[in-house]
Amino acid sequence: MPLSLPQSRHRQWRIALAMLITALLATDSHxxxxxxxxxxxxxxxxxxxGASERLVLIPADPTFEQRMPKAERYHRMPSAESLLAQRPDLLIGSTPARHQNLLDQAERLNIETIMIERTLPPTERVRRLAEYVGRVTQGRExxxxxxQGHAVAAEISRGEPRVKVLHLSSSGAGSTGAVTGAGAETSADALIERAGGINVGAEAGLDRYQTLSAEGVMSMAPEAVLVSRHELPELGGAEGIWERVPGLTHTPAAQHKRLIVLDHAAVKFxxxxxxxxxxxLAETLHTP
Known part of the structure; x- marks a missing residue:
């Protein structure tokens, strides 16, 4: 005969299972x-x-043009009123100088806020965001x-001479249309250094993205130029960039036509x- 649990034991088992399910749901609801x-x-x-469906307000960026259609886009910093219209329960900033004022206003509206600075290592940003969206396991993965990618890059660049790289952007100066170079405190700076390169913009004293003079570009003497695939056409294309950017044609990078093009998100974020x-980037810089 099949074994069966006493009725009281069966009831206790069902209660325990219900409590476990309730705890799991409560954890996700936080x-x-x-x-x-x-x-x-x-x-x-x-x-x-895997939590993009929770996003209700995001910056307008070419990376996300065909994705997350339900999220509202903004071009300029949203006002407290436009933020409130999206009914968020969490506002995440990244740049204190630009975002802190809106975060302060959001707190007065009883919206939870967090500042996760974009200058933090990517693994730390992932860890913190994974906690706030309830995706800790996915965050670890x-x-x-x-x-693993960083470790492979370190192995590739080990013992190799560091390449002088200039990241050029068509959007770093906002809507001015000026060509800018990436300095310190930029995602490109961290990317270049980690791949075994030298960010000549930071080396020259640039902070974030700044406009460039012909003399400045020539004095940096980059051996390679890094651009985002999205911005390349605005910079003159693969052939025209050397003439489009003042002073660039007189650099080692132009002499060897050493142009590196990566995805927009890779360079900017x-x-x-x-x-x-x-x-x-490490493979491109150090592999013949």
Whole structure:
């Protein structure tokens, strides 16, 4: 005859199972369900964690043109009123100088806020965001992939001479249309250094993205130029960039036509794709 549990034991088992399910649901319910993210890099990480459906307000960025159709886009910093219209329960900033004022206003509206600075290592940003969206396991997996990519890049560049790299952007100066170079405190700076290169913009004292003079570009003497695939046409294309950017034609990079083109997110965010991007750049810089 099949064995059966006494009725009291069966009832206790059902109660314990119900309590476990309730605890699991409660844990997930603590995670933010409507998120406003002010940094495109954070948006990319949240998407990679499988929580993009929770995003209700994100920056307008070419990386996400065909993705996350339900999320509202903004071009300029949203006002407290436009933020409130999206009914977020969490607002995530990344740049204190630009975002702190809105975060302060959001707190007065009883919206939870967090500042996860974009200058933090990508693995740390992933860890923190994974906690806030309730995707800790997925966060660990993403961190592992990023660290593996970084390790491969370090192995590729070990013992190789460091290449002088200039990252050029058509959007770093906002809507001015001026060509800018990436300095310190940028995602490109971290990417270049990690791949075994030297960011000549930071070496020359540039902070974030700054406009460039012909004399400045020539004095930097980059051996390679790094651009995002999205911005390349605005910079003159693969052939025209050398004449489009003042002073660039007189550099070693132009003499050898050494142009490196990576995905927009890889160059600008150094976030979810940091491992693959670092490995790709290291291979391009150090593999004959």
């Amino acid at each position: 995670a933010a369900s409507r998120i406003a993210a002010l940094d495109p890099g954070h948006v990319g990480i949240i998407e990679a964690l 993403l961190i592992k992939r990023i660290e 150094d976030g979810a794709t940091s491992g693959a991007a670092t490995r790709e």
